[in-house]
Structure formats: structure tokens, C-alpha cells
Amino acid sequence: MKARMTGGSVTGRGLFYLGGLALLAGLSYALLWWVESSLRTPEPAESQAPVLTIDQFRAVRTNPAGVQEYVVEAPRLWQLPGQGGVRIEQPTLDWYQPDGQTREWRLQAEQGWGAADQQTIRLEGAVTMIRAAPSGKPPMTITTRDVIISPAQHYAETAAPVRMVTPDGEFSAIGARAWLDQQRLELLSEVRGFYAPPKR
Numbered sequence: 175m176k177a178r179m180t181g182g183s184v185t186g187r188g189l190f191y192l193g194g195l196a197l198l199a200g201l202s203y204a205l206l207w208w209v210e211s212s213l214r215t216p217e218p219a220e221s222q223a224p225v226l227t228i229d230q231f232r233a234v235r236t237n238p239a240g241v242q243e244y245v246v247e248a249p250r251l252w253q254l255p256g257q258g259g260v261r262i263e264q265p266t267l268d269w270y271q272p273d274g275q276t277r278e279w280r281l282q283a284e285q286g287w288g289a290a291d292q293q294t295i296r297l298e299g300a301v302t303m304i305r306a307a308p309s310g311k312p313p314m315t316i317t318t319r320d321v322i323i324s325p326a327q328h329y330a331e332t333a334a335p336v337r338m339v340t341p342d343g344e345f346s347a348i349g350a351r352a353w354l355d356q357q358r359l360e361l362l363s364e365v366r367g368f369y370a371p372p373k374r
Contacts, residue, residue: 262286
């Protein structure tokens with residue numbers, strides 16, 4: 175290739191060729207970068223394998239006065255890496271009245287998960303919630319699925335179908351909210367059932 179010089183400047187044709195060479199060089203560099211990126215081994219994903227397994231797990235949550243609020247028991251617990259929390263096999267959660275001795279509720283599930291900050295417990299699969307007569311409050315059995323619990327607020331909720339049975343009636347609904355330290359339960363929608371007040 176020849177570029178003809180006139181008065182110390184490159185002709186139009188010479189500029190065209192130089193521009194073409196620069197463009198080819200840029201394309202070659204981009205192609206090389208793309209090939210290297212394709213051949214580069216991707217970084218392995220962080221393992222989600224448990225870092226700790228505990229059999230016959232039992233944990234007691236107490237209030238600032240040292241009185242137990244609830245107890246979680248399970249045949250097996252797996253601690254996940256990082257902020258993954260814990261997985262719990264067939265958890266049973268016993269919720270106590272302020273005296274720390276009288277059980278208010280017993281919750282059981284197929285599986286469970288607890289957040290690393292201990293602010294959320296998720297009961298997964300079939301869930302049964304039982305309030306027995308020894309609590310001093312009307313006995314009740316609730317069956318549902320996939321319950322989310324906020325321990326600090328003594329609060330539980332589900333968006334799944336719910337069936338509630340008491341000595342005086344039976345109800346079904348879609349979704350429910352419960353305040354475990356109060357006699358307060360809200361059935362959210364499509365509520366059906368019957369109530370027969372006890373005879374005096």
C-alpha cells in the first residue's frame with residue numbers, strides 16, 4: 175500500500191486506508207477479548223451444603239427475665255452457610271404463657287426454616303396448631319400449610335386453606351392470622367362453618 179504525500183499531508187485515500195486498519199485492529203482486539211472470556215473458567219457457585227448437622231435438636235427462647243417463651247424441638251437440624259439460616263426436619267414449636275410453664279400452643283410441621291437473625295420461622299408443608307384445655311383457654315385445633323411466624327411479635331400467618339375445629343364449631347377459610355399470646359384469630363376470606371354455643 176502506498177500513501178502519496180502532498181505538502182506534508184496524507185491524501186484522502188491514505189486516510190481511508192489508515193482508518194480501515196484502525197477499525198480492523200479494534201475488531202481483532204474485541205474478538206480476542208470475547209474468546210478469552212468464553213474460555214475463562216467460571217467461578218464456582220457458593221456451596222449450599224450444610225456446615226453443621228445436629229440430631230435431636232432442642233432450643234429454648236427466653237425473655238429478658240430468663241423466662242422461656244417458646245421451645246423448638248426436631249429430630250434433625252442443618253445450619254446453612256453464610257446467612258442461609260437453618261433447615262429443620264419435622265419441627266415442634268411449643269409456645270408458653272408469660273409464666274413460662276403453661277403451654278399455650280403446640281405447632282408441628284413437616285419441615286421448617288429459621289432465619290439467621292432469628293426474626294422469622296417458616297413452617298413448611300402440612301402444619302397443625304393445637305391449643306389444649308390445660309392452657310385455661312378454649313381448646314382449638316387448626317390445620318393448614320406454610321405458616322410464617324414472627325417470634326418477637328408472637329404472630330403467625332398463612333395464605334393457605336385453613337380448617338379450625340373447636341368444641342363448639344368448625345370453620346374453614348382461605349388464609350389466617352393469629353396472635354399467639356392473645357385469644358385473637360382472623361380468618362381472612364371464604365369463611366364457612368358453623369357455631370353451636372354450649373347449652374347452659
